[in-house]
Amino acid sequence: MCFLYLRATVGSLLGEKAQIAGAKKICQAIGKQMKAIEAVVNDTSRENKSGAADIAASQHVMVCALQELGSLVQSLNATASPLIQEASIGLLEIVSSVLLHPSMTARLAAAWCLRCVAVALPFQLTPFLDSCLQEVGYTDTILDVKSK
Numbered sequence: 001m002c003f004l005y006l007r008a009t010v011g012s013l014l015g016e017k018a019q020i021a022g023a024k025k026i027c028q029a030i031g032k033q034m035k036a037i038e039a040v041v042n043d044t045s046r047e048n049k050s051g052a053a054d055i056a057a058s059q060h061v062m063v064c065a066l067q068e069l070g071s072l073v074q075s076l077n078a079t080a081s082p083l084i085q086e087a088s089i090g091l092l093e094i095v096s097s098v099l100l101h102p103s104m105t106a107r108l109a110a111a112w113c114l115r116c117v118a119v120a121l122p123f124q125l126t127p128f129l130d131s132c133l134q135e136v137g138y139t140d141t142i143l144d145v146k147s148k
Helices: 003-009 017-039 051-084 091-100 103-122 122-147
Strands: none
Touching: 017 051, 017 091, 051 091, 051 103, 051 122, 091 103, 091 122, 103 122
16 A cells, blocks of 8 residues: 555656666565565574564565556556666566565565566567576476475
8 A cells, every 4th residue: 555655646756767766676675575585484493483474574565565566667668678678676586586485465466566577568578488487497496406
C-alpha cells in the first residue's frame, strides 16, 4: 500500500530520469534484503533466533518493492532499457534472486516483476531469457548438490 500511495501522489510528478533513478534505488534495496535473507537462511549455527521473523517481515518489503519496480518498468517501456543493459544495476539478476526467497509471496512478486520486464522491453527478450536460463541452470546445480 505504501508504494501505491506514493505512485498516485508523487509518481506522476517524476520525469523519466527520476523514475529510472528510483528503480535503481529499489533494485539496491531488494539486493540488500536478499543478502540479509541469505545470511539468515545460511546461518548454520542458529544463533539468529529472529530469523523467521526477519524472513516474514522481508516478504512484505519484497512484495512492495517488486510491485513498484514492475510498475516503473511498465510505465517507462523502452526507456527502461538502461536498467537491463547496465551490468552495475543488475535488475534481472537481483529480481531473479528473489525467485529463491523462502516466501512464496515474494517469489510470486518476483515472477510478476520479471513478466513486467518482458512485456515492457520485448526487444530485450533474448538477453532476458538467457539470464533466466542461467539462473535456472544455477539453481538446478544447487539443488543437485543439496540433495546429495
